[in-house]
Amino acid sequence: NAKNDTLLSAQKLKAKFSLLDLYHKKYNLKGLSAENGTCNMLVDNSGRANYVFWNEKDSSGNTVAIELNNVSLSNMQYAYVDYSKSIGVHFLIERAQLEGNFKEEKFNLDLNTTLKNSTIQVSETAVVTDRKLFLKVVGSVDQPQEQLNLVSSNIGIDGMNINMNGSLNYGEKSRIDLQLLSESADLDKAIQLIPASIRKNLNRFEFDGQARLAGSINGALSAVTSPVVDFNFSVTDGTFKDKESNIQFRNTSLNGNISNGAERGLKTTRLNLKNFSTDTKEGSIAGKLSIDNFENPAYQYDGNITLDLAEMLELLKAKEITNAKGKMNASLSVKGELSKVGEYTIPDWQRSKIKGELHLEGVGFDISNAPQKITQLSGDLSFNNNSLDINQLTGNIDQTRLTLSGKFNNLIAYLLVDTEPVFIDANLTSDHIRLGELLAANNAEKSSNNDEVYGLDISPRITVYLSIKAKKLDFSNFSLNNLSGDLIVKNEGVDARGISFSSQEGKVDGDLFIREKEDKFVLITKAHFKEVDIKKVFQSFNNFGQESLKAKHLEGIANIDVNYTSWMSKQFEIDPNTIRSEIDFSIDKGELNNYKPLEALAKFVELEELREIKFERLENSILVKDAEIIIPKFEILSSATNLSIAGRHTFENDLDYHVTLLLSKILGKKA
Numbered sequence: 001n002a003k004n005d006t007l008l009s010a011q012k013l014k015a016k017f018s019l020l021d022l023y024h025k026k027y028n029l030k031g032l033s034a035e036n037g038t039c040n041m042l043v044d045n046s047g048r049a050n051y052v053f054w055n056e057k058d059s060s061g062n063t064v065a066i067e068l069n070n071v072s073l074s075n076m077q078y079a080y081v082d083y084s085k086s087i088g089v090h091f092l093i094e095r096a097q098l099e100g101n102f103k104e105e106k107f108n109l110d111l112n113t114t115l116k117n118s119t120i121q122v123s124e125t126a127v128v129t130d131r132k133l134f135l136k137v138v139g140s141v142d143q144p145q146e147q148l149n150l151v152s153s154n155i156g157i158d159g160m161n162i163n164m165n166g167s168l169n170y171g172e173k174s175r176i177d178l179q180l181l182s183e184s185a186d187l188d189k190a191i192q193l194i195p196a197s198i199r200k201n202l203n204r205f206e207f208d209g210q211a212r213l214a215g216s217i218n219g220a221l222s223a224v225t226s227p228v229v230d231f232n233f234s235v236t237d238g239t240f241k242d243k244e245s246n247i248q249f250r251n252t253s254l255n256g257n258i259s260n261g262a263e264r265g266l267k268t269t270r271l272n273l274k275n276f277s278t279d280t281k282e283g284s285i286a287g288k289l290s291i292d293n294f295e296n297p298a299y300q301y302d303g304n305i306t307l308d309l310a311e312m313l314e315l316l317k318a319k320e321i322t323n324a325k326g327k328m329n330a331s332l333s334v335k336g337e338l339s340k341v342g343e344y345t346i347p348d349w350q351r352s353k354i355k356g357e358l359h360l361e362g363v364g365f366d367i368s369n370a371p372q373k374i375t376q377l378s379g380d381l382s383f384n385n386n387s388l389d390i391n392q393l394t395g396n397i398d399q400t401r402l403t404l405s406g407k408f409n410n411l412i413a414y415l416l417v418d419t420e421p422v423f424i425d426a427n428l429t430s431d432h433i434r435l436g437e438l439l440a441a442n443n444a445e446k447s448s449n450n451d452e453v454y455g456l457d458i459s460p461r462i463t464v465y466l467s468i469k470a471k472k473l474d475f476s477n478f479s480l481n482n483l484s485g486d487l488i489v490k491n492e493g494v495d496a497r498g499i500s501f502s503s504q505e506g507k508v509d510g511d512l513f514i515r516e517k518e519d520k521f522v523l524i525t526k527a528h529f530k531e532v533d534i535k536k537v538f539q540s541f542n543n544f545g546q547e548s549l550k551a552k553h554l555e556g557i558a559n560i561d562v563n564y565t566s567w568m569s570k571q572f573e574i575d576p577n578t579i580r581s582e583i584d585f586s587i588d589k590g591e592l593n594n595y596k597p598l599e600a601l602a603k604f605v606e607l608e609e610l611r612e613i614k615f616e617r618l619e620n621s622i623l624v625k626d627a628e629i630i631i632p633k634f635e636i637l638s639s640a641t642n643l644s645i646a647g648r649h650t651f652e653n654d655l656d657y658h659v660t661l662l663l664s665k666i667l668g669k670k671a
Contacts, residue, residue, distance in 0.1 A: 016030045044083055086122065087174075091115040091118040095114050133157055166178035182211075205243065285305050299336060307327070309328055312328065328363065346420065402428060424462070495513050510562075524564070532560070534557070558586065594611050644659070
């Protein structure tokens with residue numbers, strides 16, 4: 001209730017009256033000085049003010065008037081609250097000198113004051129919060145129009161000076177029309193003028209430099225209406241320091257505009273940086289940026305970026321990528337929406353529309369928990385929304401140099417967030433693939449020659465369609481040339497389809513499938529070996545997981561059709577008990593040397609002849625299952641003798657062979 005509220009209280013209060021007026025019982029207050037007190041100006045919900053009391057008559061009928069020419073205030077706590085318009089102003093008057101004559105309908109006003117802990121609230125918008133203000137007001141008051149006109153005034157906010165002129169209507173329909181100008185403002189102090197809801201997202205930066213501000217505040221003031229705010233600004237030779245990474249943006253210049261728009265709120269607020277440029281230690285950024293709707297921000301950026309990769313990853317806080325080096329040059333157009341003002345997240349990137357070109361030069365990095373080192377990565381790429389189109393990218397993974405072209409979808413998110421997937425459709429070429437290095441799960445494995453230590457872990461986040469061509473590939477004891485085929489990695493499985501290569505002096509075609517199940521892999525292979533060296537085939541495939549018939553026992557040129565399945569650990573260890581294989585083969589100009597099971601025939605044939613059996617051609621089918629080799633009956637027309645063999649041979653070297661010798665051949669030799 002404004003009528004009963006106390007307007008002024010102070011420990012020391014001095015009032016100036018004319019003695020002659022007092023003698024005539026006229027109470028004209030001409031001067032006032034107050035110290036160490038409070039001043040509460042209140043407008044209640046009905047619009048009644050507690051500070052309108054002059055020219056009223058006292059109970060005796062005498063006139064009370066105020067003709068203030070000088071007011072001095074010191075250490076006074078001031079509050080102005082208008083409940084009818086939801087306006088609140090609070091500050092501590094450190095000192096104030098005011099001159100004016102409130103009795104007149106129109107009078108000049110001169111005010112000099114220093115205000116501490118200043119807070120200005122309009123409805124739910126905090127215009128000023130806990131700031132130190134310096135005010136010098138030169139203007140006039142039109143009481144019938146309830147208007148304050150500012151002719152030449154200044155406001156200092158924490159040391160930053162702003163010139164202002166215009167008018168303020170404090171009547172029933174309050175209105176503000178101000179023009180403000182600061183020609184050379186401290187950049188850090190100018191940043192503090194940004195509304196707290198936006199400014200909090202800049203707290204990670206320290207600012208240095210000069211700024212120019214010029215703008216206006218125009219419109220009605222009420223609980224439901226805010227004025228139009230429109231400011232142009234510019235920065236020259238600014239420095240932004242990221243406190244979280246110590247990266248500095250130097251030589252920063254920009255100009256732009258910010259306005260709260262037609263609806264005079266966050267929803268229609270627009271920030272437009274018409275052009276800006278800045279330098280980092282190793283790069284630069286230039287372009288233009290606009291942000292619309294600060295409730296659900298929509299942004300558009302067009303510009304050029306040249307950055308050192310290490311700087312970029314430090315800004316993005318990409319902890320999964322370490323030891324980064326190299327340069328990236330990008331020309332980008334990015335349009336999208338932000339989840340929050342001042343934050344740019346991976347989902348924001350994924351929803352955005354992106355066009356542009358990217359050039360990499362000498363890029364290298366390590367990926368946490370992976371032993372492989374990426375080096376000398378160079379090439380040209382294109383952004384097409386969330387897809388990265390690789391025109392040509394060449395680089396090294398350890399000692400393997402690869403050239404890649406194709407499409408990567410969601411790559412940025414995959415590299416920066418450990419739950420995001422990546423989709424790859426590409427072509428890969430190489431002169432020499434060292435597969436052991438690529439599959440190594442730790443640094444010790446890269447230097448080992450034993451394929452059993454390698455690890456295969458198929459990430460559920462990766463989907464790959466890869467066409468491969470390589471002049472040479474090595475893996476443990478296995479070496480091949482002129483490799484071509486398609487590699488598909490999907491749903492924690494691997495398909496190698498249409499694989500063709502030269503190896504073991506011949507050619508191999510086939511398919512290979514790997515499926516993860518119960519923390520192991522099912523390995524499925526179908527292959528055709530054409531005119532290959534049978535000894536080298538057994539060497540390359542580690543004698544197909546058995547120890548009885550080995551590479552050292554065999555010579556010859558073979559044609560082989562293989563259907564093979566088994567269980568395999570993630571370290572490429574084959575479970576012998578799970579091997580099932582159907583092998584159709586023919587061997588020409590073959591030899592079977594020092595094969596122990598045949599030495600049991602020494603009673604019938606000279607032992608030396610059994611140790612080196614030569615034959616022109618051998619054909620048969622072999623079945624491997626349950627850790628046992630099943631050999632159907634077949635004939636060997638050899639240099640030692642003609643015989644037929646059938647039987648079983650376990651992986652534990654338990655033999656059950658049935659051998660038939662041609663008696664006439666044996667008797668003929670004995671004769």
